[in-house]
Amino acid sequence: MGKIMVLDHPLIQHKLSIIRNQHTSSKDFREIVGEIATLVCYEATRDLPLKEVTVTTPITKAKTKVIAGKKLAFVPILRAGLGMVDGVLALLPSARVGHIGLYRDPETLKPVEYYCKLPADVGEREVILLDPMIATGGSAIDAVSLIKKQNPKSIKIMGIIAAPEGLAALSAAHPDVDIYVAAEDECLNDHGYIVPGLGDAGDRIFGTK
Numbered sequence: 001m002g003k004i005m006v007l008d009h010p011l012i013q014h015k016l017s018i019i020r021n022q023h024t025s026s027k028d029f030r031e032i033v034g035e036i037a038t039l040v041c042y043e044a045t046r047d048l049p050l051k052e053v054t055v056t057t058p059i060t061k062a063k064t065k066v067i068a069g070k071k072l073a074f075v076p077i078l079r080a081g082l083g084m085v086d087g088v089l090a091l092l093p094s095a096r097v098g099h100i101g102l103y104r105d106p107e108t109l110k111p112v113e114y115y116c117k118l119p120a121d122v123g124e125r126e127v128i129l130l131d132p133m134i135a136t137g138g139s140a141i142d143a144v145s146l147i148k149k150q151n152p153k154s155i156k157i158m159g160i161i162a163a164p165e166g167l168a169a170l171s172a173a174h175p176d177v178d179i180y181v182a183a184e185d186e187c188l189n190d191h192g193y194i195v196p197g198l199g200d201a202g203d204r205i206f207g208t209k
């Protein structure tokens with residue numbers, strides 16, 4: 001089974017309270033989604049391999065470590081995953097970015113694919129999928145399946161809020177994928193929204209409602 005990490009750091013909890021608030025503006029919501037993405041990425045990249053280098057400090061030579069040129073690709077699920085891209089690139093500016101377009105049919109709650117463009121060399125890369133919301137888990141499950149067709153080295157998922165139902169479905173469908181989220185909420189409501197959640201992440205990021 002893959003790991004499920006719920007990151008309860010005080011900075012993350014504070015920022016989550018702001019984006020959960022229905023009165024938070026799109027501008028602030030977008031900004032804070034990016035900040036939370038940076039904090040979750042810090043943990044999701046904890047296992048990046050290092051190599052030793054020697055640098056000369058003003059005092060002497062020191063053996064230190066740098067990231068060992070690992071090839072990463074971030075893949076946001078459109079639309080709401082786009083809100084996390086700048087936040088993760090702030091830490092890893094050389095990573096490549098692919099895109100997967102999925103929307104959830106409001107009646108069936110099943111994901112509908114409309115776009116997929118991954119880096120040409122994704123087979124040589126570790127992929128980190130980005131989507132702030134894991135509700136039924138259907139979108140994340142389909143996105144992982146799409147990426148797996150191109151044989152990446154590994155896949156992780158970074159989210160912000162997940163429902164227990166979605167986490168269970170996702171880890172059952174893809175037990176080889178580690179999941180990093182900022183919160184696990186109570187449940188889904190009858191419309192498939194996470195409770196208490198934050199509403200529709202895409203609409204709140206882009207101000208479309």
Ligand code: PRP
Nearest residue numbers: 079080103104134135136137138139202
């Ligand atoms: C939201 C969210 C996830 C999906 C989660 O996207 O960003 O992709 O719902 O739901 P699930 O776990 O039940 O699949 P949405 O379908 O609203 O599309 P949008 O980002 O384009 O608005």
Ligand code: URA
Nearest residue numbers: 135193194199200201
């Ligand atoms: N998608 C969202 O944006 N929010 C939810 O609560 C569920 C799915």
